[in-house]
Each structure stands twice: as C-alpha cells, then as structure tokens.
Amino acid sequence: MNPSYFRIRQNLDKAVERLCNWNGSVFKERIETDYSRAVDVSLNEKGQWKGGCLYAYENEGWTVFEDLSGGYSFIEPKQWKEFAGNDELVFAAYNDAILYAEMIVIEHGTVTKHFMECADIPEENVNEGDGVPGIETWIDVASFVDADDLVYSDTGVVFIF
Numbered sequence: 001m002n003p004s005y006f007r008i009r010q011n012l013d014k015a016v017e018r019l020c021n022w023n024g025s026v027f028k029e030r031i032e033t034d035y036s037r038a039v040d041v042s043l044n045e046k047g048q049w050k051g052g053c054l055y056a057y058e059n060e061g062w063t064v065f066e067d068l069s070g071g072y073s074f075i076e077p078k079q080w081k082e083f084a085g086n087d088e089l090v091f092a093a094y095n096d097a098i099l100y101a102e103m104i105v106i107e108h109g110t111v112t113k114h115f116m117e118c119a120d121i122p123e124e125n126v127n128e129g130d131g132v133p134g135i136e137t138w139i140d141v142a143s144f145v146d147a148d149d150l151v152y153s154d155t156g157v158v159f160i161f
Helices: 012-023 077-084 138-147
Strands: 004-008 029-034 053-059 062-067 089-095 100-107 110-118 126-128 155-160
Touching (some): 012 155, 110 138
Antiparallel strands (some): 004 089, 053 062, 053 155
C-alpha cells in the first residue's frame, strides 16, 4: 500500500483556494465523484494521470486531500508551514513496498513533528519533535495513517492540477 494525504483544519472552499495559491496554479478539472471512482476519473484514455490528482472532502472541520498521483511527498516542512499558515495541518504517507514513511504536523504555525524514513536514502531520515507521540519508525506512521478516522469519505471531489 502507499496511501498519502494531507489535511488542514479549514473548510473545503478555503482549503482549495489556499492550495491553488500555494501551488501557484488553479486546478484544470473539478470532478465530483465517489471514492470508488476517484482514480478512474483521474486517468486519461491511455490510463495515465491527467496531472496532479487529489481526492478531497471535509470531515469534522478538516479538509482532507488524498494524494492519488503521488506529487506531495518529500515537500519540506518550511513549505508545508507556508501552506498551513496558522491552521493545523497533518501530512502523512507511507509505502510498504519501498519501506518509506513521512509525517509532518503543524500546529499554530509551528512544526511539532517532522518524520521521514526511507530505506533507499537512510542518510535523509529524520525524527524531530514530539507533536505525535510514539512515531519512531515507518511502521508507526503507517499505523497512524491506517487508524486516522478523518481520512475517508464515500463522496468527494477530484481536483486535477
């Protein structure tokens, strides 16, 4: 598995506006869909990603962006801070095929957790901050992702950049 998402405590409209400003571009397509079709509507007729694809929805005061096409890994905490502003943000991802996990947590404009473990580039591994207790290995991040009750919605919107 290789789930990846980021969530910000903001409503969907404001979060998408902020994302577009942060990315420096507006989305090319906005497709309302259900979870089971999110990947299908993100692919062109040749089965290739149409661009950077995010499945987004609101859940308990958060907007969740599930990264379908994999473009949001390895973004520096400083850049995530720019996106988050003073809002809470969680970025979490893992890939059990390559033994990789990453987590960045921002609260009130401060990075409270920065974790990255990648078997391919161990010299880049980092584990800083105590914003999420118990995060010591890629398996801990995978467990966090898999248990995050905010990350799932039957219906949402695919944004293609």
